[in-house]
Amino acid sequence: MNTIAEEIARTKVSELDEMLGKTLKVLDDGFIRVIDYMGSDSSIVQAARVSYGAGTKKVSQDRGLIRYLLRNRHTTPFEMCELKLHIRVPMDCWRQWIRHRTANVNEYSTRYSIAIDAMRTTKPDEWRLQSSDNKQGSLGFIDKKAGVELSDSERDFHNYCRREYESRLDKGIAREQARKDLPLSTYTEAYWKIDLHNLIHFLSLRMDSHAQYEIREYATVIGEQIVSKWVPLTWEAFLDYRVNSMSLSGPEIKLVSILAKGDTNRAIEVAKEMKWLTESDTGLKPSREAIELLAKLEKLDIVAPW
Amino acid sequence: MNTIAEEIARTKVSELDEMLGKTLKVLDDGFIRVIDYMGSDSSIVQAARVSYGAGTKKVSQDRGLIRYLLRNRHTTPFEMCELKLHIRVPMDCWRQWIRHRTANVNEYSTRYSIAIDAMRTTKPDEWRLQSSDNKQGSLGFIDKKAGVELSDSERDFHNYCRREYESRLDKGIAREQARKDLPLSTYTEAYWKIDLHNLIHFLSLRMDSHAQYEIREYATVIGEQIVSKWVPLTWEAFLDYRVNSMSLSGPEIKLVSILAKGDTNRAIEVAKEMKWLTESDTGLKPSREAIELLAKLEKLDIVAPW
Amino acid sequence: MNTIAEEIARTKVSELDEMLGKTLKVLDDGFIRVIDYMGSDSSIVQAARVSYGAGTKKVSQDRGLIRYLLRNRHTTPFEMCELKLHIRVPMDCWRQWIRHRTANVNEYSTRYSIAIDAMRTTKPDEWRLQSSDNKQGSLGFIDKKAGVELSDSERDFHNYCRREYESRLDKGIAREQARKDLPLSTYTEAYWKIDLHNLIHFLSLRMDSHAQYEIREYATVIGEQIVSKWVPLTWEAFLDYRVNSMSLSGPEIKLVSILAKGDTNRAIEVAKEMKWLTESDTGLKPSREAIELLAKLEKLDIVAPW
């Protein structure tokens, strides 16, 4: 059994202590600052051992226990850690962020104060093209010349927006009403506090390649520069069991087990029975699920059957 | 004991059934539609009686029980009712709305779809002036002439905004990026589902005179046109115990008890001891709490001591 | 576009309407009754389409959309459905149940009312043995003779418990204090209301083979007899993407890709590098993660390498 003093010491993380209050830049004018934190990898282990009973406390065993907890979705010990950030983020990005409900928030108020005079700007080579086959994403960038025009136009637009806002304030219009036409690119600031379990969930969704670029940038900084230092064992387990993992559905397990034997014909037959492949004028047409399987097969280094 | 059929019948509210899908207009282009609901005043009573044991079920007793529950903050029975709305609301209003975390939300996505082509507009006589003594609110309206100019300017601004947005889309820019400069006045839509306990909390905050005008309009429609018909006994209790109630702090109780006896001098003496009144060049200066008490005394029809 | 009447009709599920109020038996004296519900598979689709924009509404497309949502953890549309149950359950089972926090609960109060006179009893062939290699579970049953003794002893014990409780009440002791020695096997009742997203999460944890037998019985009834009728498309997707799915971690993907090529030697080599296999006196000793992989390989019909 450790002494109380030892237990308390184990909840401090010197690498994170050194970062407190330091500004990590994100996007053109955003940032993330760690304001405070509670707990460490050791705190997770300590809470888990309330259930499992006391045991030896070598780091090698801590690692095994944390991996076990994360792998088997025993999530409550991770809730024993808490992180408090000060962030600066464009409002359209914040609109996505705030959808994570299990967090504590104090946002800069444009009702009480004058809106921050900064908007998210776009460099000529940062204008993204609409993806055609994927409804939600973007794909590649517009050519340089068009990009320059768009950035010029954006700058004029931002100037116009700010003038309109300030002109209202100058005339005495209430801040709560004047603000209504601020563009979503306007930066806001917030204190954001969340427990590690919910933070992991946030990161797994927002570091993902399907997340929008802007929020992905914030999530990546939180993950790679903060969480990795704060709780390194949890971060390693998170990479193995979330970021770099794959899920196989019931039907996919069936097909993989056939393909692992190299029986492509049988796999195609089964896929047809499941309506994953349908005959069309131009040959076999794979369903959306059949297409999604291909990416998984590639990771498994198994030859694509269609 | 009621039969199952009777119990089920008591969960239906014909007045609300008639409103399902009907559009209630709010602001210039917003609306609220009831999509579905679960439960009724009877369901609250039914759930409460799981705890209290069975009893007679006359309406007069239902009323007494519901009032008792609301008065004493026995909140869980109210969670047994659920309301699902389809709303159309400007984004800056929605930013306040979404802060109520215990609700279920599906919002119109400007990542998948093109943004709704409607913005909250302001008539010349609707421009509100900044309140000087209260940081957050607005007070009165700007004069007609200035209002006309502001509304003209707003119209031009909205046109510019939409052109900028559509011009980006025309050039093939991804919707998720093109939208970043939409003004906060742009209308969005959402399905919003919430239980009655949390809805009551929402209404008590957002129907309040300190809430911003726009969200107050929505809250008032939800309260007066929907909740009042859905759960009339709960609505009546809500008006008595929340909307029209007052809270007296420990110090306020002390002062009211003195003032109810007409002893103004003693009240002033006590207020000085508590530092609610301080001497200044221009006489006694009341603290913020001392000023807040005046409004309560007026409601209690007790003469103001300072 | 559907009419309002059509939309409303699509939120009703006749198979579930017929079950309202009917008692589904669980364990020796427990039950589950559906009291009310909100929404259907169609409501999920309807909410999802607020984001995706209107589309055609054939059932085949509803199915595809629901599967897509569940597969990609787009969870908010499932929150648009709500289920309200009346359950009767032993307190020790209820202690696990209540840990699911995102639900609404009204429990029978033994402070206001006399405790329910029923305890969870165990038949001679139902006494489970402690599993030795798995800390949490049970494994097999005790022999008949010992089982008879245990059940006899349990009966005597329950009688003693009830006498002790009632004797206190007879002497006028407050119910809130008299109840303190009730055994955890005492049945309690509750109204329990939860949205479909959180219900799916509950089912995935509590229908799992690692869940304790008693709560698994309740979860299975809720899943197989209620959810399967209420939202059949969601239920089918849940079986494919949760119940019958498997997750492969980063290291597991690596090993499976090697084993799918039949290269057992290389797999063992890699496993040693990752410390999944360590040399011991009795040969190679697999780590816990190495052992867990074996069950997955069996499902994939790939020969175990260790």
Next chain:
Amino acid sequence: MNTIAEEIARTKVSELDEMLGKTLKVLDDGFIRVIDYMGSDSSIVQAARVSYGAGTKKVSQDRGLIRYLLRNRHTTPFEMCELKLHIRVPMDCWRQWIRHRTANVNEYSTRYSIAIDAMRTTKPDEWRLQSSDNKQGSLGFIDKKAGVELSDSERDFHNYCRREYESRLDKGIAREQARKDLPLSTYTEAYWKIDLHNLIHFLSLRMDSHAQYEIREYATVIGEQIVSKWVPLTWEAFLDYRVNSMSLSGPEIKLVSILAKGDTNRAIEVAKEMKWLTESDTGLKPSREAIELLAKLEKLDIVAPW
């Protein structure tokens, strides 16, 4: 503007640092230990000022701001503080405790480990009598002689319970099943983590005279011995605006305003109109709400009209 180092220093509370890990006894065998905390009164102020904008930071102003926030239910800044406790509590008390859902919990598992060998015992002078006019509470104590008998009986019962439990374990029965007849008086332990806003809500309900004695003891220790030292300004405001406050409903405001003028007859007349007083054979019969008003009038030092 403070430096980062100053800001960080202000989040430490030396009085609480000294208590970390120390055991505070509750009931006969329970305890509370502070394991960790995040934030201080200063952190609340800091978070609130994200909204209000920077200002001077004297303690006198901190106090005014915290009182303002608590008085006006601006609750989010209080969510920026977090407290983590290790508690030991009887299971029947824990059953009430766990109903506060917005908290993080890791409880001692009697599935993985052998149940704690301690039960809540009752001294002869601690047996409480059932209150007759109030369904939920207890009132006074049983006489000494009966108390001795009850405590003797309780001791025998506890011994029996433990023998039954251990006898099952000895026979190899799974811990998860053997535990099912443990009495609710059995002590359990848990790590419990909660933010200050939700803790305040917990305390206002559980320190209240209507709360059961046992949980009130825990809440009082948390409030008076921990929170009062951790966030003294918040604690003072909590006492003024929650513990020692009173709420007057719409109808009560009306009656108090009449009674403050000494017009008892008019008050009775109005009370009759509102059906708060009804004629009966034995004179005027006050309703439950009319009776509740009497306690408030006493606090306001106003003579009771009925």
